[in-house]
Amino acid sequence: NAGVTQTPKFRVLKTGQSMTLLCAQDMNHEYMYWYRQDPGMGLRLIHYSVGEGTTAKGEVPDGYNVSRLKKQNFLLGLESAAPSQTSVYFCASSLAGSGYEQYFGPGTRLTVT
Amino acid sequence: RKEVEQDPGPFNVPEGATVAFNCTYSNSASQSFFWYRQDCRKEPKLLMSVYSSGNEDGRFTAQLNRASQYISLLIRDSKLSDSATYLCVVNDVDAGNMLTFGGGTRLMVKP
Numbered sequence: 001n002a003g004v005t006q007t008p009k010f011r012v013l014k015t016g017q018s019m020t021l022l023c024a025q026d027m028n029h030e031y032m033y034w035y036r037q038d039p040g041m042g043l044r045l046i047h048y049s050v051g052e053g054t055t056a057k058g059e060v061p062d063g064y065n066v067s068r069l070k071k072q073n074f075l076l077g078l079e080s081a082a083p084s085q086t087s088v089y090f091c092a093s094s095l096a097g098s099g100y101e102q103y104f105g106p107g108t109r110l111t112v113t
Numbered sequence: 114r115k116e117v118e119q120d121p122g123p124f125n126v127p128e129g130a131t132v133a134f135n136c137t138y139s140n141s142a143s144q145s146f147f148w149y150r151q152d153c154r155k156e157p158k159l160l161m162s163v164y165s166s167g168n169e170d171g172r173f174t175a176q177l178n179r180a181s182q183y184i185s186l187l188i189r190d191s192k193l194s195d196s197a198t199y200l201c202v203v204n205d206v207d208a209g210n211m212l213t214f215g216g217g218t219r220l221m222v223k224p
Contacts (some may be wrong), residue, residue, distance in 0.1 A: 033211075040121070042200070042216040043157070048209070056209060090156055098145045098204035098212055104156035 002026050006091050006105035013081040013112045021076040021108050023091030031094045032074040033058075033102065034066060036087040043090065049074055050097075081112045116140065117203050117215035125221045130191045134218045136201030137183045145204040146177055148186050150197045151217065157200055160186075191222045 004025045013019055023032065030051050035043040045058030049068040063085060065077045074093075078085060088109050092102040119136045126132050138146075146163035161168065163175040163184050174187040184201055201215035 035214075040216060042117075043214040045208075045211055045213075048211060058211065059208065098210045101147075101159045101162075102157075102212065104158070106156055 004091060004093055004103050004105035006089075006108050008108060009106065010109045011111070013078075013110065015082060015112060017081050018077070018079050019081065019110075020078075021089055021091075021110075023074045023076070023093075023105055024072055025074075025093040025103070026072060027093060027095075027103065028071070029093035029095050029103075030071075031096060031100075032068065033092040033094075034064070034074065034076045035090045035092065036060065036085075037090060037107075038087050046076065046089075081110075083112045086110060086112045115215075116205055116213045117201055119199075119201050119215040119218045121216055121218060123219040123221050125223060126191055127223055128191055128193060130222075131187065131189045132191055132220060133188075134186045134199055134201075134220075135183055136185070136215055136218075137181075138201075138203040138213075139182070140203070140206060141179075141182060142206045143203045144206070145212070146175075146184050147202040147212075148173075148175055148184075149200040149202055149214070151200055152197045157214075160199070188220075191220075193222050193224065196220055196222045 033048045034046040047066040052071040091105040094100040148160040149157040150160040151157040198217040205213040
């Protein structure tokens with residue numbers, strides 16, 4: 001039982017490059033989330049999705065785009081990476097809304113030089 | 114002002130000690146409360162939900178004080194394996210009812 005998986009695990013980008021982070025879950029969860037975690041800042045919500053085909057902005061959405069074309073996948077895109085986007089990115093999923101446990105993927109460590 | 118505030122620590126305690134963490138939240142309308150645990154360089158995992166009446170899971174006890182808007186986590190008989198960062202999590206009714214995570218409190222249990 002894989003749970004939530006993320007690819008890649010590590011990545012180094014140059015400023016201005018683009019990339020896509022992939023999140024997949026096999027628990028048939030409706031809700032999926034993308035967070036970033038920076039030292040001393042805690043987890044901050046970037047974008048989330050309450051179901052296939054729907055997405056919404058979180059606390060820090062600027063510079064990121066997302067898509068949820070299939071229920072099990074949630075993609076996070078960086079169109080033009082900036083050093084301020086150096087962070088650890090976590091994907092999570094939950095059966096439904098805020099009263100339900102969120103299951104996290106192992107994270108992607110991104111460095112933008 | 115942060116929605117969820119925690120003392121970042123670290124709390125350094127010997128094995129067998131009892132340690133307590135507090136967390137305050139700003140929105141009195143919040144309804145869902147949790148403690149998550151995060152090991153170094155790992156993902157967060159749910160430790161326990163926090164209910165209005167308080168709840169216990171083995172050596173862990175969580176309490177909610179709605180009047181003062183704080184949540185506590187008590188760990189009794191600390192083990193080396195309890196060393197981790199503990200994240201206080203609250204739903205944000207003003208942000209699509211999404212969860213807001215505190216910055217975490219780091220616990221280090223020493224032999």
